[in-house]
Amino acid sequence: MRVLGVDPGLTRCGVGVVEGVAGRPLTMLGVGVVRTPADAELGQRLVAVEQGIEQWLDEHQPEFVAVERVFSQHNVRTVMGTAQASAVAMLCAARRGIPVALHTPSEVKAAVTGSGRADKAQVGAMVTRLLRLSAPPKPADAADALALAICHIWRAPAQNRLQQAVALHTASSKGRSA
Amino acid sequence: MRVLGVDPGLTRCGVGVVEGVAGRPLTMLGVGVVRTPADAELGQRLVAVEQGIEQWLDEHQPEFVAVERVFSQHNVRTVMGTAQASAVAMLCAARRGIPVALHTPSEVKAAVTGSGRADKAQVGAMVTRLLRLSAPPKPADAADALALAICHIWRAPAQNRLQQAVALHTASSKGRSA
Incomplete structure (x- = not known):
């Protein structure tokens, strides 16, 4: 199972691709950060996030995308940007x-x-160990994206297969958007 | 000046197109609501919002898009969906x-x-009067979208022209996304 984890954010959007199955050693296929300039127009920043995510999807062809769930209780100043980046x-x-x-x-x-x-620090240390990396991925957003992908691989594999079947069916019956 | 107003929401996203300039009578070119089923997957709902907005942009070719600014202080249960629809x-x-x-x-x-x-009710009544409609647009999201477009036409026309020049320049130098 190949999963793209996304730690959403407008300034730094962490992305990481992990392959593996529950109970077996995992492999990191890529990790990085999609950045957008804080002084750009909001619409342009969202376009830049879209272009970045599209590149990661093109390159790694993940079977699942795991995104951090955003809560509105969090930091009020940044939660809107986080929600918007996660939507993209x-x-x-x-x-x-x-x-x-x-x-x-x-x-x-x-x-x-x-x-x-x-x-x-603890999350970074475990991601480093589980993926057998030589050092914790930097910045923390990148490590968090890998942790999201690992979390997804380890949670409910049967449920994932069901969800995948439903999503593919929905997409093929609706066609792709412009 | 032709403006598409968007009152963002996942269940009902109000859209309305108004044409005119400040100080002159305004014309409504279209009004409606993009709806997505509450029981669909969030990703699929965002795709449906995108398809709906794209149709309105294709049909009316607006020069500006005016979107309601979402505040995180609002209703915590719905603010995430609103932020996500506005991002799209x-x-x-x-x-x-x-x-x-x-x-x-x-x-x-x-x-x-x-x-x-x-x-x-007051907003609906004024939208009806300003656009010389026979009845207030229903639902309220549709009327709010028209009010957003009117608001945009009336606020700072010089600033709008500057913003338009910047956005066109940015888009042409970056190219369109996939």
């Missing part, structure tokens, strides 16, 4: 018929560290 | 090099009724 990531995936899964930050932390309250 | 509308416009303007609900109410605290 979900849109890009759904347009291609790739199922999108949302995982909360505490689900992701619990999946990779065993604790839903783990800090960034 | 902004993305569709920016991809075509159409400048996007955000107006707050109170700016819109003040523009069309004279009071930033006007209620829905």
Whole structure:
């Protein structure tokens, strides 16, 4: 199973691709950050996020996209940008018929560290170990994207297959958007 | 000046096209609602919003898109969907090099009724009068979209022209996204 994890953000949108199945060693296929300039128009920033996500989808052809679930209770100043960037990531995936899964930050932390309250350093350390990397991915958004992908691979594989079948059916019956 | 107003929402996304210039009678070219089923996957709903907005852009070729500015202080349950739908509308416009303007609900109410605290009925009544309609557009989301377009036409025409020049320049130098 190949999963693109997306830690959404307008300034830095973390992306990471992990391949594997639950119970077997995982492989990192790519990690990075889609950045957009803070002084650009909001519409242009969303276009830049779209172009970045499209490139990652083209290059890695993931079977699933796992996006961090955004809560409106979080930091009020940044939550809108996060929600908007996550909408673009979900849109890009759904347009291609790739199922999108949302995982909360505490689900992701619990999946990779065993604790839903783990800090960034702990998540980074576990991502490094689980993917057998030589150093924690930087910035933290990139590590979080990998953690999202790992979380998705480890949660409910049977459910994933069902969701994939539904998404492909929906996409093929509706056709792709412009 | 032709403006597409968008009152963003996942369940009902109001859209309305108004043509005119400040100080002259305005003309409504179209009004409607893009709806997506509440029981569909979030990604699929965003794709449906995109398809709906694209159709309105294709049909009416607006020079500006005016979107309601979403505040995270609003209803916590619906604000995420609103932010996500607004991101899709902004993305569709920016991809075509159409400048996007955000107006707050109170700016819109003040523009069309004279009071930033006007209620829905008052906004509907003024939209009906200003566009010389026989009845207020239903649902309220559709009337709000027209009010957004009117607000945009009446606010700072010189600023609009500058923004349009910048957006077109940015779009042509970056090329269109996939």
